[in-house]
Amino acid sequence: MPAVTQTREAVEKLGQSTYKWGFETDIEMDMAPKGLNEDIIRLISSRKEEPEWMLEWRLAAYKTWQAMTEPKWAKVGYPPIDYQDAHYYAAPLKKPGPKSLDEVDPELLRTYEKLGIPLHEQAMLAGVEVPEGERMPVAVDAVFDSVSVATTFRKTLEEAGVIFCPISEAVKEHPDLVRKYLGTVVPAGDNFFSALNSAVFTDGSFVYVPKGVRCPMELSTYFRINAKNTGQFERTLIVVEEGASVSYLEGCTAPMRDENQLHAAVVELVAMDDASIKYSTVQNWYPGDEDGRGGIYNFVTKRGICRGARSKISWTQVETGSAITWKYPSCILQGEGSVGEFYSVAVTNNRQQADTGTKMIHLGRNTRSTIIAKTISAGRSDSTYRGLVRVQPKASGARNFTQCDSLLIGDQCGAHTVPYIESRNMNARIEHEATTSKISEDQLFYCRQRGLSEEDAVGLIVNGFCRDVLKELPMEFAVEAQKLLQISLEGSVG
Amino acid sequence: MNALSKDMSGPLALFANRLNTPTGAERQSAAGALARTGLPDRKVEAWRYTALRALGKQDYAAPPEQVDASTVRALLDGVLQAHPAMAALPRVVFVNGRHAPAFSALPDDVDLSFFAHEPQFGLQAAPDRDPLVALNTVLAEDGLVLRVPAGVDAGHVMLISLGVAGAEPLSFHPRHTVVVEKDAHLRLICVQAGQGTYFHNPVMDIRVEDGATLEHVTLQTEGAQAISLGTLYAHVGHQSVYDSFVLGLGGLLVRHEVHAHLAATRGEVHVNGAQRLAGQQVGDITSVITHAASDCTSRQTVRNVLDGHARGVFQGKVLVERIAQKTDGYQMNQALLLSPDAEIDAKPELEIYADDVRCSHGATVGALDDEQLFYLRSRGIPEHEARQILIDAFLDEAVALVVDATAQTFCRSVLAARFAGKGEPS
Amino acid sequence: MSQFLEISGLCAQIDADGQEKQILRGVDLSIPPGEVHVIMGPNGSGKSTLSYVLAGREDYEVTAGTATFHGQNLLAMEPEERAAAGLFLAFQSPIELPGVNNANFLRTAVNAVRRARGLEELDAVAFLKMAREAAKALSMAPDMLKRNVNVGFSGGEKKRNEVLQMTLLQPTFAILDETDSGLDVDALRIVAEGVNRLRAPTFSALVITHHQKLLDYLVPDRIHVMARGRIILSGGPELARQIDQEGYTKFLAEVA
Structure with a gap:
């Protein structure tokens, strides 16, 4: 069956050699020595000019971390990580003067260009005013390694009362807010990686949307790992007050590299009464080569709490990169009638391993959650959906719907589905469905009879398979994500 | 080889005085495994929903030699009288894990022997991976060793396991082996019942050879204070069928764990089940279905009805190995919660390494459908009765999957006798 | 070109549950340009298999015979190459x-075929205009272009969607x-x-049907009766009417 073989070959190439974003930027770095100890944490804290309470918080987290062990339950395997063999602080050297966009290193702007950051966003970064158009402007808080180097649209946001800044800045400028919420959704000791992050996080974003404000633009942050052997430990905190809303976009690519790089981010979301948070991610970090050398280890803790009644948190993710993904964006549905959503596409190829999913914890009455997860495995990769739906005794009227579909491309990969369903309320309703199959020969033949090449046919069918998730992405990202899936399949049929 | 008794903690300590001196390679190796792992706690993934705390704090004694015959007779009659056809079927009766010839009516068309005479541990059990199998391996005294010769249709055989204990806890660990040879056919009905505080820890090793069929129904009506943790291995050959169904009604803590291994092409397994629990009961239906050959089919439908403070557990893993192309796997677990304090924990799991497969699973949890209830009541049926009709119908869809008409009727009769006209079980 | 579609001695089999099952047992058929031919025949005679084999479905193994299209060896071409060559x-x-x-599907297909035929690709606006007109001509609801391909379509909608694709791909x-x-x-x-709108001296069609009704509108040039994997009888349009009235039995008996 040549078609099958070709398809397999096609998709086995997914990602490999087509990784377009493998390059390094030559920028002078300020780097801490390798290793992790209290002195390094003190160094990070002092470089960040943090108040004493922040340092104490970090040190406490470090103590907790020391007593913990790496989790082993996920279906991923990797050589032991030497946590002492990494740099925990690296910052591009800033030129003196105000932090205006003109001051941004031109090399960095070229990096954004190669990264494919849309032109208008580059223009924003370059400080060019964007004419008022029909499209909603996007604010970019670009994280380069560990330090935010540029923030745009600050002013518009300030006028609306929205705070959008690097978290290191928020620690200094808005200490009350940060202190009030930091670690309340993901406590430092929640898990091994969150503890590590709490001890050594260097930067990330802080968003605060005050009562009744609809954030006037989509907030977007591009993460990127650059320097050799630097772990990346972003910390993001988003607090949305009563009746307010925000849409936050996060995307990342990383340069080609041989050594594995550790990434352990923590994202915390807090939604009050009638608030809504939409958090979208396109993750395309370096997945390693065909033999699984190199690639990012992506151990992320993302969690949101719907504290208020009728609040809503929606996670959308398109995960195509990283050698290892360990990630479960979750919702704690506390407020009555609150809503949690998780939409996910995970593509793995070659030797990639992904163990990703969500947790929906129903605490309040009439809370609702939806989970749509699409998994595509190719090459010699393994991909697991792991999800928990838990309904607690007080969550009468809770509803959950879960749909997990896996597509296998080639006979050397694996696709796994591991849902945990726990209900302690007789008036809750949970529905879970999962399917696993390969691309249908009928569909392939139908498309090819209409003149599509096998490669285009596979691309089309895969995009169709992911439609329910892709349509949840904001416009800016939907196009990018679709392209990403297509690029992944590009050059695949010989 | 006395390491065990020295370093024993947790529930394993309850068996300490009986674990001291295992003889034979299998038992010694199992004892070694037990000493390393102990009995599982909830940190062990396979036991995350079922705690062995229920084993309590009192030591488990070996069963006494003498058991009161009238008690046994009463329990046996309870089983056989559930349906008129049952008394006529050949049966092998075990009392506290030991064969009780006086109560048995042995079948003709099969080769029959007993573990007590010729111990057989089988090839499938994995004491190093499953501590309860290890415990059984160390302590097994007796068990059925049944072989249906090639090409023979052996009809029905009942395997009745009765537990008879007083207030002092006792435990028994029977080791059964069932082989259905090439192109043979067996309908096996296992019934577990009893009274008093006992721990039943059976292991059954099943081989269904090429072209053979085993229809296997297990009726779980252990005594109200009983703990029953059974493990069953089924090796399924080329074009053979292992069709199983478990009906869980009794016991305080009951786990029915099935490992079905589709070892050759075109095999078929059904691992169906239903449980109806109330009070403080915990019922755990766990299965691992391994597709290790191409063109095999597996089907699983499990239904749970949970009342009172009962907790139902369903763990169902379907593993499709790389070689198992053209696998067709389907799994459905559904739960009905009848009380605010009832709980269901479900973990259906697909682990798939072959691409040309069709696998799916589904799970639903909910209460009785208000609209259906209203519909029935609008036709004049009192609410209580309407609920009963819907609950019965929900369970019956699983019972209807039992192919063997006798076994199916038996299950229905037992359900009817236990629950007829009652919102709550007796 | 002498004959534009030429099928000779075509045999094909399918692997059904490990058993090879012969379905086509030597089909001979030639269709000149500009003509509409019809294949009728009882269920299981191999009509659909013939269409799949001509379109390049890989489940069928061609064991003997040839099929040429515009003088090219059709059987050596990939399905999408056949589509680009004008087969629908x-x-x-x-x-x-x-x-x-x-x-989106239609545009991707149209542009893939146009590319292969050396024509310029259509942009979204031009394509949509064309597609809307074609859909309207087929009395299709406007939202059918927005829906997912054939998902939730009624039987009739699916068939119309096929004809829409045919119209746009210009086979x-x-x-x-x-x-x-x-x-x-x-x-x-x-x-x-x-279908009639496509009729031209350069367009031919092979219509598989059981019913005379369609032929009242299409007016075919030739009728072929297929049975047990072969064409057993060919004739003019009157043959279809005869079959419609008398059934296949008589013809099958005659041949046997």
């Missing part, structure tokens, strides 16, 4: 493509595999008109 198959059961937008040779089944009289006429 209207499926008996059109395939559903969940999540794939119909308009020189179309195989219509029971495109009339499941259509009411009005839909049948609309579909037939769609």
Whole structure:
């Protein structure tokens, strides 16, 4: 069956050699020595000019971390990580003067260009005013390694009362807010990686949307790992007050590299009464080569709490990169009638391993959650959906719907589905469905009879398979994500 | 080889005085495994929903030699009288894990022997991976060793396991082996019942050879204070069928764990089940279905009805190995919660390494459908009765999957006798 | 070119549950340009298999015979190459493509075929205009372009969608595999008109059908009767009417 073989070959190439974003930027770095100890944490804290309470918080987290062990339950395997063999602080050297966009290193702007950051966003970064158009402007808080180097649209946001800044800045400028919420959704000791992050996080974003404000633009942050052997430990905190809303976009690519790089981010979301948070991610970090050398280890803790009644948190993710993904964006549905959503596409190829999913914890009455997860495995990769739906005794009227579909491309990969369903309320309703199959020969033949090449046919069918998730992405990202899936399949049929 | 008794903690300590001196390679190796792992706690993934705390704090004694015959007779009659056809079927009766010839009516068309005479541990059990199998391996005294010769249709055989204990806890660990040879056919009905505080820890090793069929129904009506943790291995050959169904009604803590291994092409397994629990009961239906050959089919439908403070557990893993192309796997677990304090924990799991497969699973949890209830009541049926009709119908869809008409009727009769006209079980 | 589609001694089999099953047992058929031919025959005679083999479905193994199209060896071509060369198959059961937008699918197909034929690709606006007009001509609801390919379409909608695709892809040779089944009289006429609009000296069609009704609108040039994997009888349009009235039995008996 040549078609099958070709398809397999096609998709086995997914990602490999087509990784377009493998390059390094030559920028002078300020780097801490390798290793992790209290002195390094003190160094990070002092470089960040943090108040004493922040340092104490970090040190406490470090103590907790020391007593913990790496989790082993996920279906991923990797050589032991030497946590002492990494740099925990690296910052591009800033030129003196105000932090205006003109001051941004031109090399960095070229990096954004190669990264494919849309032109208008580059223009924003370059400080060019964007004419008022029909499209909603996007604010970019670009994280380069560990330090935010540029923030745009600050002013518009300030006028609306929205705070959008690097978290290191928020620690200094808005200490009350940060202190009030930091670690309340993901406590430092929640898990091994969150503890590590709490001890050594260097930067990330802080968003605060005050009562009744609809954030006037989509907030977007591009993460990127650059320097050799630097772990990346972003910390993001988003607090949305009563009746307010925000849409936050996060995307990342990383340069080609041989050594594995550790990434352990923590994202915390807090939604009050009638608030809504939409958090979208396109993750395309370096997945390693065909033999699984190199690639990012992506151990992320993302969690949101719907504290208020009728609040809503929606996670959308398109995960195509990283050698290892360990990630479960979750919702704690506390407020009555609150809503949690998780939409996910995970593509793995070659030797990639992904163990990703969500947790929906129903605490309040009439809370609702939806989970749509699409998994595509190719090459010699393994991909697991792991999800928990838990309904607690007080969550009468809770509803959950879960749909997990896996597509296998080639006979050397694996696709796994591991849902945990726990209900302690007789008036809750949970529905879970999962399917696993390969691309249908009928569909392939139908498309090819209409003149599509096998490669285009596979691309089309895969995009169709992911439609329910892709349509949840904001416009800016939907196009990018679709392209990403297509690029992944590009050059695949010989 | 006395390491065990020295370093024993947790529930394993309850068996300490009986674990001291295992003889034979299998038992010694199992004892070694037990000493390393102990009995599982909830940190062990396979036991995350079922705690062995229920084993309590009192030591488990070996069963006494003498058991009161009238008690046994009463329990046996309870089983056989559930349906008129049952008394006529050949049966092998075990009392506290030991064969009780006086109560048995042995079948003709099969080769029959007993573990007590010729111990057989089988090839499938994995004491190093499953501590309860290890415990059984160390302590097994007796068990059925049944072989249906090639090409023979052996009809029905009942395997009745009765537990008879007083207030002092006792435990028994029977080791059964069932082989259905090439192109043979067996309908096996296992019934577990009893009274008093006992721990039943059976292991059954099943081989269904090429072209053979085993229809296997297990009726779980252990005594109200009983703990029953059974493990069953089924090796399924080329074009053979292992069709199983478990009906869980009794016991305080009951786990029915099935490992079905589709070892050759075109095999078929059904691992169906239903449980109806109330009070403080915990019922755990766990299965691992391994597709290790191409063109095999597996089907699983499990239904749970949970009342009172009962907790139902369903763990169902379907593993499709790389070689198992053209696998067709389907799994459905559904739960009905009848009380605010009832709980269901479900973990259906697909682990798939072959691409040309069709696998799916589904799970639903909910209460009785208000609209259906209203519909029935609008036709004049009192609410209580309407609920009963819907609950019965929900369970019956699983019972209807039992192919063997006798076994199916038996299950229905037992359900009817236990629950007829009652919102709550007796 | 002498004959534009030339099939000779074509044999094909399928692997059914490990058993090789012979379905085509030596089909001879030639269709000149500009003609509409019809294949009739009882169920299981191999009509759909013939259409799949011509379109390049890989489950079928060609064991003997040849098929040339515009003088090219059709059997050596990939399915999409056959499509680009001008062969179109209207499926008996059109395939559903969940999540794939119909308009997007059509444009991707049209542009793939145009590219292969050395024509310029159509931009979204030009394509949509063309697609809307074609859809309107087939009395299709405007939202059918927005829906997912064949997903949730009624039987009639699916068949019309096939004819829409055919209209847009502009084949020189179309195989219509029971495109009339499941259509009411009005839909049948609309579909037939769609085919008739394509009729030209350079366009031929092979129509598989059980019913005379479609042929009232299409007016075929030749009728072939297929049975047990071969063409057993050929004749003019009157043959179809005869079969419609008398059934196949008589013809099969004659041949046997």
